[in-house]
Amino acid sequence: MPSAVLAVDQGTSGTKALVICPERGVIGTGSAPVAPRHGSGGSVEADPRQLLSSVIDAGRLALAEAGEPVAAVGLANQGETVLAWDPGTGTPLTEAIVWQDRRAAPLCAELAPHAATLNRITGLPLDPYFAAPKMAWIRRELTREGVVTTTDSWLVHQLTGAFVTDAATAGRTQLLDLEKVAWSPEALGVFGLEGERLPEVVDCAGGFGTTTAFGPALPLTGLLVDQQAALLAQSVTRPGTAKCTYGTGAFLLAQTGETPRRTAGGLVSCVAWRFGGRTSYCLDGQVYTVASAVRWLTELGVISGAADLDPVGSAVPDSGGVTFVPALAGLAAPWWRGDLRGSLTGLGLDTGPGQLVRALCEGIAAQIAELADAVAADLGEPLTTLRVDGGLTRSALLMQTQADLLQRPVEVSALPDATALGVGAVARLGAEPGLTAEEAVPAWRPSAVYEPAIGAAEAADRLGRFRAEVTALLARTPETTRVP
Template structure:
């Protein structure tokens, strides 16, 4: 069975035609644009998101046909998670821009609800922060439109494809409206955000047919796998045992660890979410976010440090270390475990001897140190440190990043053969939804082991911690 797996992301939509042995028969990528709005706003054009889904899917199928691979049997969709929009349920017409997960304009909503933060965290597993969908949904209602429905982008894209009015349990758990223990909409949380639970989509399993689409070729195809991007990648890596962890390095960096069938609550500042729900059975995870990862490379390119993001290792390789320069990747605020949406990025330790290579290395080490902080929070919650970290995403093409991550964690880093673990994961879920085996599919291509002494790693993490404290203060 061949699955057309579509990963609608922040900076691009990727589509893969995945064969029965998890081989990639056709691939396409279509960039999408986000724009700044009102200082803390980050928006996207919904119609561009939709056209990118259609275009990427068609191009992937065309590439497969050119190689002699013709059939497609089902469609799967992964989504950004916390990005929302208002739309007309009858026509499917957007009534607002898409408010991207990086958007911070709902900070005031969170401040207004601060006295309910602990209660909401206990119900939903999530800290009260503008990163999640519900504050954005309330902000849209209060500032943009009182018409239509407001949902995460997956529900709208599924509607445009011709599927049902649904979201999946993993995406629903990123809204701050889901009762985490029961995996259903929480009246308590909906009331807090002024959202009518009756207007929300049905919460479906991640594997199972939720409708059909004729968009790709005219023949009805079942839509059989749906999941939020990071959880789809977690599944692709085969992280099904408690303590298994992966990190995806895309626009941001996202560390997830599987925790089992009981809904967790973090005491170390992480989020608790649904990993996936299969045949009505829910698995859970803890996760942490570094909002600035790949976006930091775009910033380095814009200010002239890198000729292009792909030149990271070439520039960083001109020096042996960062020369004492430290970078805190807070260009879009700080997520777990700090939850400081107003935080600003920091580049410290500059001297007259600082060169572009030092700055490039400092950015890489800042991202790796931030992930190491998240790994420390995971260890505090689970009682045991990570023994390895599986990784994927565009930034994992950088050997400098992989080595820095292994050194600062002090454990092996296992890099996926393909950066497209999200699409492979949702394809595996679609196989399950069609009654076939949906086995994990992200094969390890490279294992990077730490070479730095633990004393040196501790010194670098300490230097990062001091800079982080300054940022937070």
């Protein structure tokens, strides 16, 4: 009988762990908070030791609740968060520089003449969001000691002593040759990182050592970056299918198969996963502020939390002419203007919390509709449906708004914690040779399906108003740190 596995999702604001049994589903859960610190100059940092302790604490809680042994462990990670550390002792030499950190923007502006070359090699636009600019910034500003890697390599080293990163996480650095799935000497040279000791790029499923961090010795058999883990959990394994995760930010990924698809619309082309030496690729688009924008509205006192989105927003029929571009940490794909800040227009004396909530939902949904349009343009055909997961999918108002602006059905996952479920499937693949990805992933089923409730003309009009505000922002904001 197939054995249960422990799946650990180390995220931006916390770590979630599940014990997953192939027959009975989730039989144990655990969580532990993480507190990233936002500072001046666009800094966002976290304590590496807190990341590690959250992984161990969440995993032990999940195992205690399950009350039975597991066969293996899988670990998902944040992707673009980096740190420097001593490979001899494992001691962190810097804080973890979180994916949202923007302090490498001047370095990216300096490297702008190399942007096209980097995009050709790695599939990624030159932007502080990715790991390599942060790694180069650490080397310039903080320390030349030790190694500088994404957080997964440090966590795995702490757990097992191995020095590895999975192919999908390596693809988020801007140092990986997309076709060869190997470190690129040319990209390393652009960032001044030649001679760095980098982790071995490995398949996402396999044997990565043994850990006793959770109690009894357990093999670590699954490694995958967070959004690709959610992609797998949503059963988005065929070219042309897509998912979107609504978390701190929103991340839309579309499967493109075994050939990397170069994008003309400002998206990211990257590794989805690599199993048995065979690589699958995807297109990726990001929205920087989603749950974080809801939190911002909460801190202003407009609402008391995400649970208020539906009752407050549904108390009014529409946004009352208010348009919100929630670029509170800049605009990501397809614009790549991290220097922009948000706008809120059309305010009147009759504007209340309901209109602001609706405008926020529409601003989030409009950005994701833009990403879906860019995917459709790259693939040569529109997406048929969008599968979604994440905490904010509990908002019927946001999901209906999304379906309206997309003019496509939105299928909400019935399985919470998609990232942990995805890396749990990968851990099973590593622990049970001969198992296929389709066999390892839980059967897909939606908890709700939202169909468009407005016509194409109204959707185009509402998207047009949002685009006009983005165009106005682009026109009046100096491009001091923009990288083409």
